């Protein structure tokens with residue numbers, strides 16, 4: 001039995017098999033083969049298998065998102081049959097005697113570059129597709145069943161580090177917990193663990209040797225146990241049982257109002273990253289969604305989600321939540337949330353870099369596509385829009401101009417929409433200091449305490465070394481929160497908190513005293529906070 005200490009990201013107990021997720025799996029070995037004919041046959045078999053996978057994906061997508069959206073898998077199958085693509089691979093294997101993995105990877109890279117350099121939108125779009133299909137064949141060649149990180153069995157995922165884009169792609173129903181060697185407790189990967197309600201640890205000294213062994217993650221104490229002895233295993237099973245009994249006690253709060261004993265009401269909403277999270281939102285009886293981190297839709301994909309794809313997702317969320325409020329935050333990509341297809345390039349200081357609204361206001365086509373999708377979905381429920389990383393009144397005015405353009409476009413196209421509430425995130429010190437002016441421009445404020453803490457205390461939230469200095473209870477933050485809510489109320493608008501601090505139960509009463517109108521937290525935190533609210537005088 002081995003025992004390691006890590007930093008706590010989310011509480012809970014998980015017991016299960018360990019899967020070590022290694023990025024080195026993605027490395028392509030380059031070697032010369034002795035028997036090129038055999039290598040070519042290996043390629044042909046892998047290609048056929050990839051085509052079969054794509055056929056199955058096409059059928060599944062037809063059922064789930066409609067034939068139009070499923071077409072992409074047909075296109076991928078066609079690319080795999082492309083003569084030039086296949087000739088290049090054949091030549092590299094047969095004449096240059098390279099291994100199949102390298103031949104496919106190199107051909108994929110070359111074709112992708114050629115497509116991206118063409119002055120034709122159709123071929124530009126195929127650039128990412130050709131990389132995608134090449135990766136699919138490589139995955140098959142390497143013997144992995146498909147591209148899924150997790151197989152059929154639920155596991156504890158252990159890794160050196162996990163990017164948000166990797167975490168969102170994991171099958172949540174099979175993820176018991178995660179433990180990483182690196183990473184900060186304030187990162188988006190950590191936030192995802194809280195949203196999923198699974199135990200998680202970062203900064204835990206682990207290595208690949210634990211793969212396949214039994215493990216226990218104790219998210220309360222920050223302990224990771226590998227290969228536990230029988231006594232330890234029994235003790236943790238008991239703890240897990242106590243946990244579920246406590247959860248059952250909270251069940252009684254479902255359907256109850258979020259109101260204090262003296263009659264102060266507060267809206268208790270949930271934070272989500274995608275449609276899958278809705279299940280726990282409904283299970284935990286959140287009264288709305290206060291933060292839909294829409295950028296996770298972009299992180300799950302290898303190309304920009306189209307207007308249609310986004311529309312379908314926003315519509316689904318709006319419909320499932322019925323008349324309950326759903327606040328969609330527009331694309332907050334950049335910093336730790338990176339996607340290759342956006343080509344953001346290297347930045348020395350990405351947290352203070354080209355991100356969020358700065359991308360949307362300079363690459364307005366991306367922004368407009370998202371706004372069109374949200375407005376079109378607005379007729380199916382109770383949607384609101386929220387803009388991230390605001391620092392000035394002029395940004396808000398520019399956003400409003402673009403929104404007006406979108407509304408005119410939709411009206412001209414006779415596409416119905418409703419006038420949704422529009423708010424901003426207050427997550428920069430600049431926005432706090434001019435919150436009186438910003439309040440004149442928008443319908444609501446939602447405080448992003450994660451970024452507000454990082455920018456106010458000058459602490460990179462990704463830097464694990466600084467976790468001990470990251471004090472979200474700092475008096476500067478608490479004073480800012482009071483200033484924000486007071487300025488909102490003076491202008492007659494509402495104010496909430498959607499950063500992680502909103503879920504800090506030691507501050508729930510302080511937030512009520514400050515007068516906040518809303519708290520938006522990870523779904524699993526709804527009922528514990530409701531309990532505190534209802535016990536508050």
Ligand code: PEP
Pocket residue numbers: 191291293332427447448449450451452498499500
């Ligand atoms: C925040 O900054 O507090 C916030 C809610 O946004 P994110 O964590 O996604 O940056």
Ligand code: MG
Pocket residue numbers: 388427448450451
């Ligand atoms: Mg933020």
